[in-house]
Amino acid sequence: MYRYDEFDHRFVTERVAEFRDQVSRRLTGALNEAEFKPLRLMNGLYLQLHAYMLRVAIPYGSLDARQMRMLAHIAETWDKGYGHFTTRQNIQFNWPKLKDVPDILDALASVEMHAIQTSGNCIRNVTSDPYAGLAPEEIEDPRITAEILRQWSSLHPEFTFLGRKFKIAVTGSEHDRAAIKVHDIGLQIVKDDSGETGYRVLVGGGLGRTPMIGKVIRDFLPKADLLPYVEAVLRVYNLHGRRDNKYKARIKILVHETGIDEFRAQVEAEFTSMDRDSVAAPDDEMARIAAYFALPDLAEKPDAPVEVERMKKLDPDFAQWVTRNTYPHRVPGHVAATISLKPIGGAPGDATAEQMRAMADLAERFSADELRITHEQNVVLPHVAIGDLYKVYRGLAAIGLDAPNKGLVTDIIACPGLDYCALATARSIPVAQAVSKRFASNARQREIGPLSIKISGCINACGHHHIGHIGILGLDKAGVESYQITLGGESTEEAALGDRTGPGFGYDEVPDVVEKIVETYLAVRDGPRETFLQTYRRIGMEPFKEALYAPAH
Amino acid sequence: MAKEFKPVVVTANDLIEGDSVFLSAQGWVRDIARAHVAYDADAAQALEADGLAGETANIVIGPYLVEVLLATGHPVPVLRREQIRADGVPTIPVGLDAQPVERAAA
Amino acid sequence: MPQLIDHLGAARDIWTRLAEDAPLPGTGSAIVPLDRIEEASATGLELGVHLPNDVEPEAAAPWFERLSLISVDFPSFADGRGFSVGQRLRALGFEGRLRASGPVISDQFDYLLACGFDEVLLPDDVAERQPPEHWTAAPGRITLGYQRGRTGRGSILDARRMPHSG
Numbered sequence: 001m002y003r004y005d006e007f008d009h010r011f012v013t014e015r016v017a018e019f020r021d022q023v024s025r026r027l028t029g030a031l032n033e034a035e036f037k038p039l040r041l042m043n044g045l046y047l048q049l050h051a052y053m054l055r056v057a058i059p060y061g062s063l064d065a066r067q068m069r070m071l072a073h074i075a076e077t078w079d080k081g082y083g084h085f086t087t088r089q090n091i092q093f094n095w096p097k098l099k100d101v102p103d104i105l106d107a108l109a110s111v112e113m114h115a116i117q118t119s120g121n122c123i124r125n126v127t128s129d130p131y132a133g134l135a136p137e138e139i140e141d142p143r144i145t146a147e148i149l150r151q152w153s154s155l156h157p158e159f160t161f162l163g164r165k166f167k168i169a170v171t172g173s174e175h176d177r178a179a180i181k182v183h184d185i186g187l188q189i190v191k192d193d194s195g196e197t198g199y200r201v202l203v204g205g206g207l208g209r210t211p212m213i214g215k216v217i218r219d220f221l222p223k224a225d226l227l228p229y230v231e232a233v234l235r236v237y238n239l240h241g242r243r244d245n246k247y248k249a250r251i252k253i254l255v256h257e258t259g260i261d262e263f264r265a266q267v268e269a270e271f272t273s274m275d276r277d278s279v280a281a282p283d284d285e286m287a288r289i290a291a292y293f294a295l296p297d298l299a300e301k302p303d304a305p306v307e308v309e310r311m312k313k314l315d316p317d318f319a320q321w322v323t324r325n326t327y328p329h330r331v332p333g334h335v336a337a338t339i340s341l342k343p344i345g346g347a348p349g350d351a352t353a354e355q356m357r358a359m360a361d362l363a364e365r366f367s368a369d370e371l372r373i374t375h376e377q378n379v380v381l382p383h384v385a386i387g388d389l390y391k392v393y394r395g396l397a398a399i400g401l402d403a404p405n406k407g408l409v410t411d412i413i414a415c416p417g418l419d420y421c422a423l424a425t426a427r428s429i430p431v432a433q434a435v436s437k438r439f440a441s442n443a444r445q446r447e448i449g450p451l452s453i454k455i456s457g458c459i460n461a462c463g464h465h466h467i468g469h470i471g472i473l474g475l476d477k478a479g480v481e482s483y484q485i486t487l488g489g490e491s492t493e494e495a496a497l498g499d500r501t502g503p504g505f506g507y508d509e510v511p512d513v514v515e516k517i518v519e520t521y522l523a524v525r526d527g528p529r530e531t532f533l534q535t536y537r538r539i540g541m542e543p544f545k546e547a548l549y550a551p552a553h
Numbered sequence: 554m555a556k557e558f559k560p561v562v563v564t565a566n567d568l569i570e571g572d573s574v575f576l577s578a579q580g581w582v583r584d585i586a587r588a589h590v591a592y593d594a595d596a597a598q599a600l601e602a603d604g605l606a607g608e609t610a611n612i613v614i615g616p617y618l619v620e621v622l623l624a625t626g627h628p629v630p631v632l633r634r635e636q637i638r639a640d641g642v643p644t645i646p647v648g649l650d651a652q653p654v655e656r657a658a659a
Numbered sequence: 660m661p662q663l664i665d666h667l668g669a670a671r672d673i674w675t676r677l678a679e680d681a682p683l684p685g686t687g688s689a690i691v692p693l694d695r696i697e698e699a700s701a702t703g704l705e706l707g708v709h710l711p712n713d714v715e716p717e718a719a720a721p722w723f724e725r726l727s728l729i730s731v732d733f734p735s736f737a738d739g740r741g742f743s744v745g746q747r748l749r750a751l752g753f754e755g756r757l758r759a760s761g762p763v764i765s766d767q768f769d770y771l772l773a774c775g776f777d778e779v780l781l782p783d784d785v786a787e788r789q790p791p792e793h794w795t796a797a798p799g800r801i802t803l804g805y806q807r808g809r810t811g812r813g814s815i816l817d818a819r820r821m822p823h824s825g
Contacts, residue, residue, distance in 0.1 A: 007803060007815040018800045022766065027569070029611045030788050035764050038737055047614060049638045052571035082648035094647075097570050121737070151805040151815070157773035158746050161739025238743040274750060278808030285816050352648055418634055419643030425634075430645050479632050 001062055001370060002147050002292045004112045012109045015116060015155070019043050020102035027099075042122050042160060044115030045101055048422050054093045054101060055118040056108060060128035060146040060170075061089030061373040063113075065360035068371055070111040072356035078104050083356070085341060085349040087413060087464055088167075089127050089373040090118055094420055116154055121162045123153035123234070127169045129177045130374040133293055134382050136330045139189045140197055141293045142172035145226065148281050148289055152227050159234045163241040164249035166234070167206070174493065179375060181205050181214045181495035182467060184251045185233060190220065198222045203233060203263070204255030207461040211497045212252045215260040217267065223286070225271075228279045232271035236263070296368035296383055301333025305387040318393050320442055321404035326389070333386055337367075339379040339396055340403040340411060344440045347429045348414040349377030351401075358399045366392050375464075375491075376452075377413055378406065408445040409453060409518065410436045413464055417457030417474060418481075424457035426474025426481040431455055431510050438511040439518075448518055451532045454489070467491040469533050470517060471498040472510065481507045487517070487544055488536045499541055501548055513548060520547040559620040561597050562588035562628050563604035564638070565613035573638050574613060576603055581613055585639040586627040591618075662786035664768075665778040666798060669791040672780065674707055674728065676760075690730050693718060700725045709760065712740040716747040723753050730780070733761030742774045749775035749810065765789050768797040772811035773804065 004012070019039075026036040040046075044055040056071070063071075071091055075083050078100045079093040086092055096104060108114055118125055126146040133141040149168055153159070159166070169183040180186025186202035199221040205214025221229055233251075241254045255263050312319035326335040339359060341349050351359070359379055363371045366388045367381035374380060384392055396402040405411045412435060415421065417428025432455055439445055454468030458475070465471030471486035483505050486498030505513050518532075520543055525535045536544075562585065563576045574581040575588035582588070591597040597618060604616030619635045621628035630636045637644060645651075663672040676690040683689065683699055690707035691699045693714065699706055700722065707728030708719055719729060729748060731741045745757055759771050759779045771779065781789070798811070807814040 005819070007818060011801065011803065011805070011815065014801045018766075021800075025793075027611065030793065031764070032788070033608065033614050035736065039766055047566055047571060049634075050572055050641050050643075080648050099569055121739075154805050155770075155801060156806055157770035157804065157809060157811075158742045159739070160770060161737055161742065161767070163739075235743050235746070239740055239747075243738060243740070275808060280807075281816060282820065285819065288819070347645065347647060347651065350647070350651070418637060419645060419647075427644065429643070433645065476634075481633065 001064060002059075002143075002289065008112070008151075009109075011154070012112075012114050012116075015043075015114065016102060016105040016109050019105060023098060023102055038120055038161070042117055042120035043105075044118035045096075045098075046119060046422075048094070048416075048420050049418075049424075050420065051095045052098055052101070053420070054096045054104060054115060055086070056091050056093070056113060056115050057118045057125045058089050058091060058113075058373050059150050060126060060132065060143045061130055061375075062132075062143060063371050063373070064369050065364040065371070067111045067113055068356050068360040068363065070107060070113070072353035072360070074104055074107055075353040075356070077107075082350055082352045084347070084416060085351065085373050085377050085379070087375050087377060087415070087462060088118075088125055089130075089375055090125055091373070092416070094416075119165075120160075121164050121166075122160045123149075123156065123162075123166045123168065126150050126153070127167070127178055127183075127375060129171050129173060130372040130378075130380045131177060131327055131336050131382070132172060132372075133295055134329050134331075134334075134336055135173050135175075136328055137175060138172045138330075139191060140172050141290075142170040142178070142187075142189060143293050144286070144290045145170045145172075145187060145189065145199075147292075148226065148286065149230065152230075152281070159238060162234075162238055163243050164246065164251075166237075166251065168230075176491075176493040176495075177374075179464075179467065179491040179495070181493075182207050182211070182464075182491065183214060185230065186214050192220045196222065199226065201229070204252040204260070205495075206250055206252040207464060207466050208250070209247050209459050209461075210250075210253065211461070211466040212256065213495055213497065214252075215255065217260065217264050224280055224283070225276065227281055228274060228276040229267075229271055231279055232267050232274060235270055236266045240266070295331070296370070298331040298334055298368065298383055298385075300331060301385050301387060303333055303386060308386060308389055311390045317402070317404055317442060318390065320446060321393055321402060322389060324404050324408060325406040326384075329383065331383075335384055335386055335389070336372075337381045337384045337389065337392055338374070338406045339381065339401050340405050341378050341401065342405060342411050342436065343400050343403050344410060345433050345437045346400075348412050348432050351379075355399045355401060358395065359401075362392055362395050376406075376411065378411070404442060405445055407450045407452065409439045409448050409451045409514075410445060412436060412453045412455065413468065414455040415457050415462035417455075417463075421457060421462075423460060424474070425459070425476035426457050426483065427507070428455045428457040428463055428474060431472065431474065431483065431507070434511045435514050438515060447528070448522065449528070449531055451518070452491075453514065464491065465489070466497045467495065468498065469536070470514060472514075475504065477504070483507070483510050483513075485513060485517075485548070487541060488533065490533060501541065501545055503549075516547045517544055520544050558592075558594055558597075559631065560590050560592050560623060560628070561600065561618040561620055562590055563600045563616055564588075564619050564635075565604060565607060565616035568611055568614055573641060575639075576600065576607065576616075581607060583641070585621075585630070588621075588628055590621065590623070590628050661783065662781045662791075663778060664781060664791060664794045666772065666795070668795045670778065674730075676709060676730070688727070690728065696722050696725075707756075707758075710744065712738065712744055716744050716751060719748070719753070720751050723751070723755070726753070726755055728756040728758060729753060730758040730760045731776075733759050733763050735761070736763045736767060742770060745771070745774040745776050765793040765797045768794055769799075769801065769812065772798055773806070773809040775810050
């Protein structure tokens with residue numbers, strides 16, 4: 001994992017002092033709310049329905065036990081004892097007071113964390129693959145690139161007052177777990193014909209009000225050109241992106257209206273004319289950063305230790321947990337284990353301080369002191385020996401986080417919705433809870449197989465509903481919550497935007513609606529191996545529409 | 554035809570604490586039941602101006618009018634969003650108060 | 660009165676900004692609209708130009724030799740196009756004074772300096788709430804940035820490569 005050097009420490013400390021000064025100038029009125037708002041937003045501080053909300057960056061979702069414990073400490077000291085992990089691999093505290101925020105930021109800085117650019121019209125927290133560094137199929141750890149971009153984008157003098165927010169994601173594997181096709185810039189680490197490592201660059205993807213799949217702007221970008229090229233994209237966007245309408249201000253609209261070929265030509269012109277050497281990260285700096293991400297020293301171990309095999313036979317829930325919640329590791333005898341923050345009936349992504357501490361303990365004992373936050377609002381222990389899995393599982397059971405449901409119907413993604421969010425038009429969390437309870441049976445979840453449900457409480461799509469196999473969008477229809485359903489969305493390298501089924505449904509109807517969709521799938525699928533998404537792609541919308549809207553016979 | 558006037562209160566968020574507040578005869582308070590109610594358009598306009606004065610004085614942020622019903626004798630917001638906001642908490646138990654996890658049946 | 664600020668604090672503005680169709684003065688320092696550069700450059704005036712933030716900075720390039728100052732419009736502090744306009748004017752080789760004109764805030768001063776600006780011209784209401792000492796305190800709050808190739812503050816990436824003196 002990356003460690004701050006003296007310069008990083010000083011930077012973050014100075015940034016906290018600057019924010020402390022901004023808060024005090026706000027309280028005296030030297031800054032009015034219109035001026036303070038973008039300043040607090042670019043330091044992660046929102047004003048929500050009931051309180052301020054502080055979004056803390058977890059760069060590319062990686063953290064260690066000490067950092068997780070600090071999050072627990074913050075939750076207990078300045079909040080209400082819990083936090084919410086988000087689809088951008090961050091954590092949100094829902095109840096801080098403005099006057100306490102500088103102290104919270106000081107506490108974060110003491111463990112090499114911050115809230116810089118977790119909101120605002122600037123370059124946001126760079127996201128990545130939760131299995132970075134350990135996935136067997138990976139070309140290179142994407143966190144190296146993400147860290148270089150994190151540093152470069154931090155308080156960038158030119159790109160801190162953009163037309164709108166700007167999100168970058170990086171994957172090091174062909175199999176995309178970072179949803180790069182729905183980002184403003186998506187980077188995929190690839191090798192060219194000569195074996196040189198570089199990037200395939202996508203631009204103009206995004207969700208929100210006008211969802212779009214990103215387009216390839218460069219098939220191969222040499223690694224050394226990363227920062228100059230991204231800077232060229234940002235400059236063209238900053239100069240030409242629309243400022244007349246905030247809903248048309250993302251780069252996806254500029255790319256769409258300009259056309260990818262013309263946009264590419266503008267970026268290449270900027271890239272060619274700029275002094276690239278003065279912008280690029282020097283080779284030795286890239287190497288310095290890369291060294292931090294070396295795989296921890298793990299000894300090879302047996303793949304199927306007797307004790308674990310025996311427990312799988314004795315405890316079917318454990319067996320399902322091993323099947324569903326673990327992912328292969330490049331070191332034999334190890335896996336990445338997903339801690340589901342989706343207990344049946346729980347608030348997706350929420351964790352109490354006690355749960356955070358317990359996860360930190362498990363990471364220290366069993367996962368080389370590392371944790372990852374996923375864009376599916378779960379936590380990963382990235383380096384667990386298979387022989388330790390039962391101990392990990394029992395540890396999770398003790399804090400109620402042993403749900404064996406990763407990727408299953410109850411592994412629901414949901415934004416905070418109208419229970420917390422000032423922008424929301426409908427509630428998300430209670431809808432997720434009701435659906436989760438409806439499908440509580442592990443056996444039934446197993447039968448249904450991989451199925452992602454994603455719920456957003458407004459059109460801004462923080463719950464990523466467009467790319468859920470089943471997407472649920474909560475709207476306000478004349479003062480009443482109404483939920484639109486989409487089918488067939490997907491976030492990976494096969495990214496697709498879901499199709500709307502038709503008119504929306506009432507708050508209480510959603511569990512029945514999801515059940516009808518699932519029953520339709522089970523009735524028509526081509527055997528138990530055909531997933532929901534495959535079935536949908538094969539048969540299309542009609543049978544589902546029929547099930548949802550046909551008058552009862 | 555002019556829209557029928559509904560009684561309103563003025564709400565905002567407290568600058569320092571961030572929570573929802575309502576303008577009452579005693580200044581900004583947490584409890585909507587104590588909020589000053591405007592029963593006609595002129596009174597609403599005056600109330601809105603008082604709210605804005607609170608923002609200018611750096612006491613509150615983002616004042617706006619909220620339509621209320623008075624069937625219970627106290628102002629209750631018409632819209633769900635405003636009801637949730639006036640309650641000051643989510644509609645579900647959260648954090649430490651969240652329900653104990655139900656173990657899924659195998 | 661609008662207030663001119665540079666890195667030393669309050670400064671006296673010697674420049675007159677000309678309205679669209681105002682007659683050119685006989686002497687002194689005048690900032691003219693882009694479409695009047697040609698006309699103005701034939702005079703003996705010390706010459707500046709005011710650029711809106713939605714024109715290509717290249718449009719001013721043919722006149723760089725003749726221009727002592729370019730004023731870039733910031734219609735609001737949240738409209739950050741001017742930062743890229745400034746950066747590009749410097750990249751194109753403009754070496755005169757670069758001015759940000761509009762209601763920018765002192766928290767942006769460091770960024771402006773790093774994009775090649777020398778000074779800001781503030782409207783009254785901002786100048787009233789943000790006295791010169793707020794502006795002189797702003798640069799250096801963050802001593803080093805991560806970006807390379809910027810005027811003003813130094814780069815952490817370059818500092819890391821320096822041999823330690825202690």
